[in-house]
Amino acid sequence: MKVKIARSAGFCMGVRRAMEIVLAEVHKDNTKGLYTLGPLIHNSQVLELLESKGVKVLNDLKEAAASKVVIRAHGIPPGLRAELRKIQARIVDATCPKVARVQAIIRYYTRKGYTGIIVGDADHPEVVALKGYGDDKVWVISDESQVSRLPIDHQNVFVVAQTTQNAKSYEQIVKKIKERSPRALVFDTICEATHLRQEEVRALARQVDAIVVVGGYHSGNTRRLVEIARSTGKPAFHVETPGDLDAKALEKMDVVGVTAGASTPNWLIKDVVAELEKIKGKKETHLGRIINKIVKSLVLSNVAAASAAASMSYSVGHFLHKPSSIYPLITFLYIYAMHVLNRFLDRTASAYNEPERASFLMRHGRALAFMGALSILGAIGLSLKLGLRTFIALLVLSLLGLIYSVPLIPKGLRLGTRYRKIKDVPGSKTLSEALAWTALIIAIPLLNGRLQGATDLIVIGSCVLVLAFVRAAIFDIFQLQGDLIAGSETLPILLGEKRTLFLLKALLFVVGAGSLLAPAIGITTPMFCLAAVPAATTATCVLVYERAWAMPGISFEALVETNFILLGALVAIWVHL
Ligand code: SF4
CATH class of the missing domain: 1.20.1630 (Formate dehydrogenase/DMSO reductase fold)
Incomplete structure (x- = not known):
């Protein structure tokens, strides 16, 4: 079977950087007491691997006393950072630089007296952390209907987005905010990696018979890719490992596109691709398969x-x-x-x-x-x-x-x-x-x-x-x-x-x-x-x-x-x- 792999498949810059930082700590020979604040990424295979290397997910802050604690790509609120310092945890900061930029914007403008609006999911760890940088001077909204309820009359306002926010809905929400506060400062803080990945799935779907999305079943960005792939009308399969592939359904295809969420490691993508290549495509010739072998x-x-x-x-x-x-x-x-x-x-x-x-x-x-x-x-x-x-x-x-x-x-x-x-x-x-x-x-x-x-x-x-x-x-x-x-x-x-x-x-x-x-x-x-x-x-x-x-x-x-x-x-x- 012919397989086309999306260019953007796999780790984004922030996740790759966080993995590199954690692994560098692991190989420093002092893995005793190395914790991450929450799962580093939403991929159970990677989490198992990290656990096998002595990296534990921190459940209780007290456990981290005098240990190394890795801050994942989403970042943490400054209050939590201060608590970690209080218990003498050694902080290893793997906050994605793109997220850190949003944190800096919020801190700068709230200190100047502006009121901040974060467009995103209030429960998402990135947004929870961002909110912490603005004390009580920021509001989180996720759709247009919430704009009318914002207490922003006669105030200097700035707007930022969660980095994985949908660009189109951000644009619409910003339009509504501008109707109420025409001089609002708007920052484009959406990470292009997410946007590019989603656009690429749409383009890939036009060239293939089906799409396979590799990534954790609990990974939000992977699930979003599956939704987008399905919205194109092509069959889409969400798999975590090669064992999840539906060989019977895939046998009917000739060319299959593969993409992966931002938390999927290369080895899993390669594993899935190798398994797909073993399935005989509809138009694949015997000679072609022998040469390949x-x-x-x-x-x-x-x-x-x-x-x-x-x-x-x-x-x-x-x-x-x-x-x-x-x-x-x-x-x-x-x-x-x-x-x-x-x-x-x-x-x-x-x-x-x-x-x-x-x-x-x-x-x-x-x-x-x-x-x-x-x-x-x-x-x-x-x-x-x-x-x-x-x-x-x-x-x-x-x-x-x-x-x-x-x-x-x-x-x-x-x-x-x-x-x-x-x-x-x-x-x-x-x-x-x-x-x-x-x-x-x-x-x-x-x-x-x-x-x-x-x-x-x-x-x-x-x-x-x-x-x-x-x-x-x-x-x-x-x-x-x-x-x-x-x-x-x-x-x-x-x-x-x-x-x-x-x-x-x-x-x-x-x-x-x-x-x-x-x-x-x-x-x-x-x-x-x-x-x-x-x-x-x-x-x-x-x-x-x-x-x-x-x-x-x-x-x-x-x-x-x-x-x-x-x-x-x-x-x-x-x-x-
Ligand atoms: S999606 Fe973008 S902002 Fe989020 S971690 Fe990856 S590179 Fe950073």
């Missing part, structure tokens, strides 16, 4: 990643006029073995990042482990043919790869550090993967005296390092949520997603420009200009992700790996022309 197996078994590395090795051999089949083979075997092993040791993150990969690992764990062991032995065996230096280098590289995810400092040993594995060192995952690729593709052949020349070696070596780094960082971005949960400090977690994406685009631009310039000024072989192709196609992948034109998943991973396999194919065509 093959591509998935290649990615999930790590054959695609190993092929991408081997393709780079093959291309570099030709760029440096020393083509050889043994180096691409060693590269393939080594990368395959390391990927299998590290995915295995990193199962926690996989379960949250790539549920499909996690279940693949569960199903084929033994076979994969056997193949991985066989591959690393094969790579080391082959290196023996190239001499002692290469053999020792590959042995060292293999040991480094093997100990990467293994705790070097036992858990019981209290050394005051939470860095127990090489993997725990911030940013190490991205860099070590890039360095391993470069060592295999450039350094190992160099040891054997197969690559000579200085300038072209530096240019081509830098290109390999950067491309491998960008590839690793893209996957780290795809796996951001799961890595956060598992506590892995990858480059995107360290720098933030936006800055990492900017860095990747800049690096790809340098590689693209360099690979066109170097042959033009005679530093490298003319064939090296082909390296501009993976730079350009990978930059396109970055853009596609950034603009949310596609959601990370197995198909997207296959696309990224194809960029590198494509380079080898182009080099082969160039050589044989």
